[in-house]
Amino acid sequence: MICLPSTGPAQTQAFEGKTILEIWYEPARQPLTPIDLEKVQLLKVGAPLRSSDVSATIDRMFATGRYEDIQVDAEPKGNGVVIRFLTNYARFIGHVGTTGKVSNPPNKGQIVSAGRFELGTPFRPELLSTAEKNIRQLFTSNGLYEAQVHLKTLEDPDTQQVNINIVVDPGKRARYEMPVIQGDPKLSDSTVVRATGWRVRFIGRWKQVTQLRTQQGIDGVEKRYQKDDRLASSVNLESLTYDPEARRVKPTLDITAGPKIHVKALEARVSKRTLRRYVPIYQEGAVDRDLLVEGARNLHDFFQSKGYPDVDVTFRELPPKGDEQTIEYFISRGQRRKLVRVDIQGNKYFDTDSLRERMFLQPSSLRLRWGRYSDAFRHKDEETITNLYKANGFRDVRVSSEVQNNYMGKANRSAVRFSIAEGPQWRVAHLELNGVEHLDKDAIFGMLSSGDGQPYSDVNVAADRTTIMREYYSSGFRHAAFQSSATPAAAPNEVILRYNLVEGEREYVRDVLISGLKVTRLNLVRNNLPVKKDDPLSMAQIREAERRLYDLGVFAKIDAAVQNNDGNEPHKYVVNVGVGAELARLGGPSNSLNAPAGATGFSPRLSVDVNRLNMLGLGHTMTLQTRLSNLQQRLGLSYVDPKLDNVEGRTLTFTGLYDLSRDVRTFASRREEGSVQLSQKLSKPSTLFVRFAYRRVSTSDIVIPALLVPQILQPVRIGILSGNFLQDRRDNPADAHAGIYNTVDAGLASRIFGSQRSFVRILARNATYHRISKDWILARQLTFGTILPFSIPAGLNSSDAVPLPERFFGGGSISHRGFPENQAGPRDVGAAIGSAGVASQPTGFPLGGNTLLFSNIELRFPLLGENIGGVLFHDAGNVYQRTGAISFRFHQRNLQDFNYMVHAVGFGIRYKTPVGPARIDLAYSINPPRFVGFKGTLQDLLACNPNKPSTQLPGACQGVPQSISHFQFFFSIGQTF
DSSP states (O other), rough: EOOOOOGGGGGTTTTTTOOOEEEEEEESOSSSSSHHHHHHOOOOSSSBBBBBOOOOHHHHHTTOOOOEEEEEEEEEEEEEEEEEEEEEEEOOOEEEEEEEOSSSSSHHHHHHHHOOOOSBBOOOOOHHHHHHHHHHHHHHHOOOOOOOEEEEEEETTTTEEEEEEEEEEOOOOOEOOOOOEEOOOSSSSHHHHHHOOOOOTTTTOBBBOOOHHHHHHHHHHHHHHHHTTTTEEEEHHHHHHTTTTTTEEEEEEEEEOOEEEEEEEEEEEOHHHHHHHHHTHHHHTTOOOHHHHHHHHHHHHHHHHHTOOOOOEEEOOOOOBBTTTEEEEHHHHHHHHOEEEEEEEESSSSSSSHEEEEOEEEEEESSTTTTBHHHHHHHHHHHHHHHHHHHTTOOOOOEEEEEEEEEGGGGTEEEEEEHHHHHHHHEEEEEEESOOSSSHHHHHHHHOSOTTTSSSOOHHHHHHHHHHHHHHHHOOOTTTTTEEEEOOOOSSSSSEEEEEEEEOOOOOEEEEEEOOOSOOHHHHHTTOOSOOOSSSOHHHHHHHHHHHHHHOEEEEEEEEEEEETSSSSSSSEEEEEHHHHHOEOOOEEEEEEOOTTTTTOOOOEEEEEEEEETTTTEEEEEEEEEEEESEEEEEEEEEEESSGGGOTEEEEEEEEEEEEEOOTTOOOEEEEEEEEEEEESSSEEEEEEEEEEEEEEEESOOOOOOGGGGHHSOOOOOOOEEEEEEEOOOOOOSSSSSEEEEEEEEEEOGGGGGGSSEEEEEEEEEEEEEEESSOOOEEEEEEEEEEEEOOOTOOOOOTSSSSSSSOOOBBTTBBBTTSSTTTTOOOOOOOOOOOTTOOOOOOOBBBOEEEEEEEEEEEEEEEETTTTTEEEEEEEEEEEEEEGGOOOSSSSOSTTTOSEEEEEEEEEEEEETTSOEEEEEEEEEOOOOOEOOOOOOOHHHHHOOOOSOGGGSGGGGOOEEEEEOOOEEEEEEEOOO
């Protein structure tokens, strides 16, 4: 047997030219797929042996990245030769996990990150020692000086993957002790220690050492010096000395306080707050010339934006005097001018409004008293207009601007004129797409911005390159190359555009390797992966796989990579690793304020939600919801399957609910409900819901004597099947500026479903949002609902057949701002309820209705700055006794008539916040309802027994004429609709 290394052709002379009878591999299972191995193998059975082919084959096998060592043996057999490839395969990093008692900090993710193992990259034994050193350093920086760290590996010869387990025993955490403070601190040691926060105030106990706390301590000392305007101070942590016997850490701080820096503005009055905002030495905590120059530039732009276009800002640094140094900014404001006009001339291809909406310069308005102007903004607008024209083929466009002072003969006014010389528009005479062999050429043509007769621009070419490369990368051609060239065409201002593609070799998914799962079932992950075996290798699909797995809500971290990414092999493993399944989340208490309907007051609400994620390892979620306030007590339990039958957008939800509400002053409602809901996302904006609910509803604490009859008091079981269609095309659901929002909810309660009341319930809503100008929005909403009872029980009429908790109640901040919360619609006028009821004195409390109709119109506009907006609104509508009672009448006929349309107008303020606009609305009800109602205590009301003659009732039982207040005030988060 003779060994044939790739560099020794002289050793093969005895076999050179002999026929190859057999080719063997040891081990028999090679890391390459049979197809890929055949591609790199130049030796063929039946062909003559050539040493050059042996060397080339070894080089090609090494190039795949799958081998660490290759040797070739040859031995004679008859008149030929038998070739054996003796190989050692390369190994690659797989799942990296942590076991042992982890004392946070550091957490498991930080420990894994400290190891610096990159998923899918080649594994080398020396990586383990480096990782162990880094992890020990991580523990040490967090005060765990006695931590024990060991790394264990587990190899999978079938996939060449090495999984790494980091075994840790953190030991006990050290505490700080009195630091050594050296240098020139100019502060007492106690002041410095207090600034670090390393010691518990008043108690004096030293805190435990963590990396974050150490850095926060350094930052705290720096902030303490900045508070004293010592902006040139430096605070350095020289060392952390550990005493193993006392388990204490002594920090050594080297501090140079530096002088106190005073920044003054001369020749113009500038507040200290403004100087701190625009001179960056305060943010950077350092003083150098570049920062001072930037501060001068910022102040220059600030004063120009305030109406001083000729402002000049310079500065000087005075020599230090003792412990202080002064920096003076000289601000020559010049004459104040209002930017009253911004003109654009020479534009033909684009209309003026299209250009204005892209510009920074704005003429004076109610929102911008002096307009918005600065030289930087003006030059930026020139650049913006130029880029817009060039992107549309005007390669020779020229844009200039001119500032006109003393505009219209008034010294305090100015105008800016932009002049545009468009020049000729260049177009593509013909587009050629060369080199496309494996993809659909016509389909690619349809995606391009450039084309025959289209404008020619560098922006379009760059966009086409991105489009083509994205298509190739998603189809497995990760090494595709793109080049473009343009040559003049026969006609002037036209080019022949050529796109040349080099596709390269197509790569495929060999398999998807999944590791790191402990609770989650493997099938749940596989069913959510768009990456499948033998698919083209697409990085876009790999990113989509990460997104889908994150959307399951059961993983704290997902890593995905291509194993042997740089190797020259067409079939590659895709490695997905889930780290740290999140099993449960406890939501802390949150407080909010609810106003009881009809009266001003506060209702604190405590909310606690507990989520159990990844139930049974299936990716399902169980949620316990609780609400506790003086208006509502609620307990809900839901179980959610977010992808029923592994169908994207299909969700199945089971819910159990107990609810006791007192948000309507007339009664308290109790609801015990079980429901099942199936939802299917039809498209991005559209979702369909089908829901069946079975509930037991009852009323208590009824304050209307006429309602104290058995038909009203007894609990009622409701079984209802409903469907809901939702379409949301708003640009921003929290603060819409454009789009539409539609919902239609239709339900049927019937004896078929075990219901004791039968009715059809429909509630529909349509909202649209129209952009009048850039910042002015016209929003409108129409809401209609009706309840149609049938199979009415004996002793009740159609108005009373629907239980009180099932009726429509309206009015308030989100429906009609002319009413307090839930105060719209019919009221108690003392009429008998049902055949068993008797008439009583009217109380005036709301009864709800079987129909509602509300119209809301808002004009939303900017008010002050970028974050404060205003709203003018008009609300109209009411809750009606029944559908046939809907009326658009403006006037109320009498004190028993509530079936008319109430109008309210008002003004609101919106303040932008990260969770949506905070809003304040002040409404004036033009025609609020008047009624005869009760005034007194609840005990007085309950003493008004309707079965007694009025002569035997106390005087408090007599109704008093009253009305809803003309003025209503609301505060909440989010737009009205």
